[in-house]
Amino acid sequence: MLRRGRPGLIGMAARTAVVAGTATAVSGNVQRRQQARANEQYQQEAYEAQAQQDAMDAAAARAVANAAPPAPPAPAAPADDVTSKLTQLASLHSQGILSDAEFASAKAKLLS
Known part of the structure; x- marks a missing residue:
């Protein structure tokens, strides 16, 4: 017996399963x-971002390489210089080359 017209319950279930399966497959692909x-x-x-970071690192390295060399350290000898001059003045005073007044005046100049 051949039925014509609306599909039966099994036909509706099969059609629904095909539509749902197709929709799931399409959704998964998307x-x-x-x-x-x-x-x-x-x-x-x-x-x-990595290329930009590499470019910035290279630019910083070039900037460091082209930077002026650091200034030489300032001589730290002023305290030693004063000490050596005072020693020299004391030596001159003890030898009698400088008088007491000259020694006191020169020492005051050095210490001020």
């Missing part, structure tokens, strides 16, 4: 494609 595009975009952005 989702995978979107995920692949998002991953590709992320990789491209990461590559560009």
